Amino acid sequence: MATLELKDLTKKFGDFTAVDGMNLxxxxxxxxxxxxxxxxxKTTTLRMIAGFTEPFSGSILxxxxxxxxxxxxxxxxxxxxxxxxxxxxMTVYENVAFGLKIxxxxxxEIKERVDHILALVRLFGMEKRYPRELSxxxxxxxxxxxxxxxxxxxxxxxxPLSNLDAKLRVEMQVEIKRIQKKLGITTIIVTHxxxxxxxxxxxxxVMNAGRILQVGTPKEVFDHPNSQFVADFMGFSTFIKxxxxxxxxxxxxxxxxxxxxxxxxPEGREVSEGDNCTLAIRSENIAILSDEDMEKLAYDKNxxxxxxxxxxxxxxxVTYKGHSTRIEVSGCFAEPVYPAPIDYTGPGQxxxxxxxxxxDKLCIYKN
Amino acid sequence: xxxxxxAMLLALPxxxxxxxFFVCPMVYILVKTIGENGFSDFLDFFSDPFYLDILWTTVxxxxxxxxxxxxxxxxxxxxxxxxxxxxxxxMMIIILFPFLVSAVVRAYGWMVILGKNGLLNQLLEAIGxxxxxxxxxxxxxxxxxxxxxxxxxxxxxxxxxVLQSIDPNVEYAAxxxxxxxxxTFLKVVFPLSxxxxxxGCVLVFTMSMTxxxxxxxxxxxxxxxxxxxxxQEINVNFDWGAASAISYILMAAILxxxxxxxxxxxxxxxxxxxxxxx
Amino acid sequence: MRDKRSNxxxxxxxxxxxxxxxxxxVVIILASxxxxxxxxxxxxxxxxxxxxxxxxxxxxFISGLANSLKIGxxxxxxxxxIGVTASLAICRYDFKGKNMLLNYFTSPMYVPGVSFAxxxxxxxxxxxGVPGWARIFIGHFIIILPYIIRNTxxxxxxxxxxLEDAATSLGANPVQVFFKVTIPLAKPGILAGALLAFLxxxxxxxxxxxxxxxxxxxxxxxxxxxxxxxxxPTLAAISTLLILCSLILVVLMEKFVGLDMFMR
Numbered sequence: 001m002a003t004l005e006l007k008d009l010t011k012k013f014g015d016f017t018a019v020d021g022m023n024l025x026x027x028x029x030x031x032x033x034x035x036x037x038x039x040x041x042k043t044t045t046l047r048m049i050a051g052f053t054e055p056f057s058g059s060i061l062x063x064x065x066x067x068x069x070x071x072x073x074x075x076x077x078x079x080x081x082x083x084x085x086x087x088x089x090m091t092v093y094e095n096v097a098f099g100l101k102i103x104x105x106x107x108x109e110i111k112e113r114v115d116h117i118l119a120l121v122r123l124f125g126m127e128k129r130y131p132r133e134l135s136x137x138x139x140x141x142x143x144x145x146x147x148x149x150x151x152x153x154x155x156x157x158x159x160p161l162s163n164l165d166a167k168l169r170v171e172m173q174v175e176i177k178r179i180q181k182k183l184g185i186t187t188i189i190v191t192h193x194x195x196x197x198x199x200x201x202x203x204x205x206v207m208n209a210g211r212i213l214q215v216g217t218p219k220e221v222f223d224h225p226n227s228q229f230v231a232d233f234m235g236f237s238t239f240i241k242x243x244x245x246x247x248x249x250x251x252x253x254x255x256x257x258x259x260x261x262x263x264x265x266p267e268g269r270e271v272s273e274g275d276n277c278t279l280a281i282r283s284e285n286i287a288i289l290s291d292e293d294m295e296k297l298a299y300d301k302n303x304x305x306x307x308x309x310x311x312x313x314x315x316x317x318v319t320y321k322g323h324s325t326r327i328e329v330s331g332c333f334a335e336p337v338y339p340a341p342i343d344y345t346g347p348g349q350x351x352x353x354x355x356x357x358x359x360d361k362l363c364i365y366k367n
Numbered sequence: 368x369x370x371x372x373x374a375m376l377l378a379l380p381x382x383x384x385x386x387x388f389f390v391c392p393m394v395y396i397l398v399k400t401i402g403e404n405g406f407s408d409f410l411d412f413f414s415d416p417f418y419l420d421i422l423w424t425t426v427x428x429x430x431x432x433x434x435x436x437x438x439x440x441x442x443x444x445x446x447x448x449x450x451x452x453x454x455x456x457x458m459m460i461i462i463l464f465p466f467l468v469s470a471v472v473r474a475y476g477w478m479v480i481l482g483k484n485g486l487l488n489q490l491l492e493a494i495g496x497x498x499x500x501x502x503x504x505x506x507x508x509x510x511x512x513x514x515x516x517x518x519x520x521x522x523x524x525x526x527x528x529v530l531q532s533i534d535p536n537v538e539y540a541a542x543x544x545x546x547x548x549x550x551t552f553l554k555v556v557f558p559l560s561x562x563x564x565x566x567g568c569v570l571v572f573t574m575s576m577t578x579x580x581x582x583x584x585x586x587x588x589x590x591x592x593x594x595x596x597x598x599q600e601i602n603v604n605f606d607w608g609a610a611s612a613i614s615y616i617l618m619a620a621i622l623x624x625x626x627x628x629x630x631x632x633x634x635x636x637x638x639x640x641x642x643x644x645x
Numbered sequence: 646m647r648d649k650r651s652n653x654x655x656x657x658x659x660x661x662x663x664x665x666x667x668x669x670x671v672v673i674i675l676a677s678x679x680x681x682x683x684x685x686x687x688x689x690x691x692x693x694x695x696x697x698x699x700x701x702x703x704x705x706f707i708s709g710l711a712n713s714l715k716i717g718x719x720x721x722x723x724x725x726x727i728g729v730t731a732s733l734a735i736c737r738y739d740f741k742g743k744n745m746l747l748n749y750f751t752s753p754m755y756v757p758g759v760s761f762a763x764x765x766x767x768x769x770x771x772x773x774g775v776p777g778w779a780r781i782f783i784g785h786f787i788i789i790l791p792y793i794i795r796n797t798x799x800x801x802x803x804x805x806x807x808l809e810d811a812a813t814s815l816g817a818n819p820v821q822v823f824f825k826v827t828i829p830l831a832k833p834g835i836l837a838g839a840l841l842a843f844l845x846x847x848x849x850x851x852x853x854x855x856x857x858x859x860x861x862x863x864x865x866x867x868x869x870x871x872x873x874x875x876x877x878p879t880l881a882a883i884s885t886l887l888i889l890c891s892l893i894l895v896v897l898m899e900k901f902v903g904l905d906m907f908m909r
Contacts, residue, residue: 073822078814083807085810088830146811377733378731396767442652461667466844467844467891468848468888470848473670476668478872480672579850580851584872601766
């Protein structure tokens with residue numbers, strides 16, 4: 001159990017700066033996700049904390065103590081590797097007991113602790129098997145048990161769920177979170193999957209090109225990305241270019257391809273009249289209005305704000321995705337709009353469709 | 368930087384040992400030979416029909432052994448690559464086994480079979496095919512037989528590797544498109560196995576060129592190849608000049624063969640889009 | 646389905662080649678039990694006298710065997726140490742000239758045994774006073790190094806280096822990582838390479854015949870010398886013993902390492 005602090009952490013490979021002056025504080029028992037695409041510096045950060053690569057500059061503090069000079073094998077950092085890195089020549093028991101045997105603990109204590117942790121990851125009775133005799137999910141639990149059994153002060157998870165199929169992935173997400181909370185261990189998880197990050201972490205750190213772009217709770221990052229890049233990364237699908245026409249105390253009116261769109265004013269970001277900007281919205285936040293809805297709107301004075309952002313478009317394509325239907329709509333703006341309703345019974349290709357973009361779901365970014 | 372230093376440190380003992388006991392002697396003797404006698408030994412070699420004949424014998428025996436190993440090794444390797452029969456494991460052991468048995472022992476076996484009073488002559492006389500024993504031992508034929516026995520396993524192993532990596536479905540695809548089995552072989556299997564053929568041939572050819580025990584034991588005292596000649600020049604004729612000329616010419620021939628394999632396969636690999644190792 | 650692809654002609658050639666490959670070995674084994682000096686078939690009776698002959702002091706087979714074992718084991722063990730470290734240097738680290746270094750390490754493979762032997766012979770005659778065992782030992786030590794390095798590199802080439810990081814993160818220091826993770830996993834390749842290297846040394850003729858002294862002769866040279874003097878089935882007897890040892894080795898290797906280790 002420990003706090004972790006990164007101060008101005010920088011790593012260079014030749015001319016390439018992989019991590020650029022990173023600052024981060026992780027509380028005791030907190031679970032942090034480093035989220036970003038490949039080459040954003042998240043794995044390099046992890047390797048520096050583990051001690052596999054030396055920082056170019058800056059420092060890493062655990063419980064306030066600089067561990068820069070401590071060799072990797074003395075850092076007491078548990079790591080879960082992306083491809084598990086189980087020792088193929090050892091049984092499950094030997095894999096998990098490895099770290100304890102290195103510490104030269106008495107046999108009885110090793111047995112007790114291994115048994116305990118195997119029960120925790122629900123692998124009791126598998127001790128004598130070799131890694132190749134286990135399924136992917138079981139291998140993953142062994143890797144987790146092995147990383148946890150030494151009671152590390154910090155746990156690092158490198159793309160923990162990337163090798164699993166969809167069903168196992170959800171199961172393991174729950175499992176990892178359960179165990180992490182139970183042990184209260186300070187955890188850093190590295191991932192490129194925004195859903196994994198928001199569902200596991202207490203705080204999400206979005207990275208790109210070695211720098212932190214946004215730090216926030218999963219909800220903040222998911223619903224209110226602070227830049228167009230983060231929005232794109234968090235799965236926003238519709239991006240519309242425009243120009244701020246009017247500033248109101250709580251709202252902005254933006255001219256997009258000749259249509260006025262009303263946007264709730266973002267907190268902490270300056271967008272003023274005359275600025276070129278981009279609006280972004282998640283597919284699932286775009287409403288499709290039926291004829292009945294339209295009639296209701298026409299009489300309902302309270303729905304005025306909604307009426308403002310109501311647009312007519314033409315369906316270009318309809319793609320059934322299983323859990324939702326992705327629709328491409330043109331004619332609203334210069335850019336296409338992509339709603340994704342769960343149940344879609346509206347017009348097919350070439351038909352007319354009414355869309356509503358809720359003002360509070362729209363994010364605005366200055367260009 | 369630190370990693371590079373550890374790498375250098377780990378490589379140092381082997382690098383140093385090779386430098387001291389391999390590179391230094393090789394360079395020193397080459398410089399010394401040329402410094403003392405110039406190139407006269409080499410000129411003598413190439414102007415003496417006796418030596419040229421030995422060179423030609425060596426190349427001829429090696430080419431023949433390579434060709435026969437390929438022609439007989441290819442079907443064997445193909446069978447082993449494609450069969451699911453349990454015989455395959457037995458065959459694998461039979462092929463690997465000779466690696467573990469000394470060339471001297473194997474040559475001895477052939478001496479027992481091919482000798483004047485050997486088993487082959489006993490057999491042929493017993494069934495009345497011949498009245499006078501055949502002279503096979505101490506001829507070039509015996510050397511080639513022994514050489515093939517020694518080297519065909521290398522050829523088969525080189526070929527099995529590539530043949531196994533060829534997806535059998537490619538062959539079915541060719542047949543489904545109307546290619547006869549022979550056309551399938553010629554246009555699909557053969558071109559795909561070319562890297563294995565090249566490496567197998569060069570390996571067998573080089574080993575045959577430099578082989579010593581087999582020609583010495585099966586060829587008799589009058590049969591000479593490059594390697595046996597080097598030893599003869601040193602131990603019998605005491606002509607170290609000639610020995611070093613032969614020795615360096617042999618080395619040059621081997622390097623040439625290696626060069627061919629490197630250039631040949633890399634060009635071929637490029638054409639196949641990097642092959643499976645890309 | 647794949648069976649369909651095995652053409653009967655190929656099968657026939659394959660079987661004939663197998664017979665061709667084992668024929669001389671079978672002949673040797675049968676010949677070793679003939680009672681007569683001239684080997685005939687079918688053998689006229691059964692005798693073990695040629696086996697007894699191997700152990701007769703004057704034939705020097707046993708001392709030859711001892712010499713061969715000393716040279717072979719010594720050179721192999723020493724080469725494992727320097728060869729495995731060199732392979733680690735090549736495989737674990739990324740640096741320019743990596744391939745050059747590997748080519749350098751395997752370069753003795755491309756030099757004919759007699760050529761290298763002759764070079765050493767000339768150096769020994771210059772230096773003088775090199776003892777008989779060392780003359781052959783240095784040659785074998787160099788010429789078998791590529792086999793160890795090539796086989797070790799071929800396993801380490803596909804080695805999952807994250808395993809070393811995993812062991813480190815669990816508290817193992819570099820020495821512990823090396824002996825508990827790296828070495829156990831690279832063992833099959835190292836063993837296969839060591840076996841090939843040892844056998845190369847044990848069976849080597851060209852180099853040994855130039856470098857041996859009357860007082861230090863290896864077993865294959867001893868056998869060749871014996872052949873020149875007499876051609877009786879003592880040769881078959883000692884050959885049979887050598888074949889038997891090889892057979893035991895191949896079975897052991899198949900059991901502990903797997904034969905495809907040799908197919909690289």
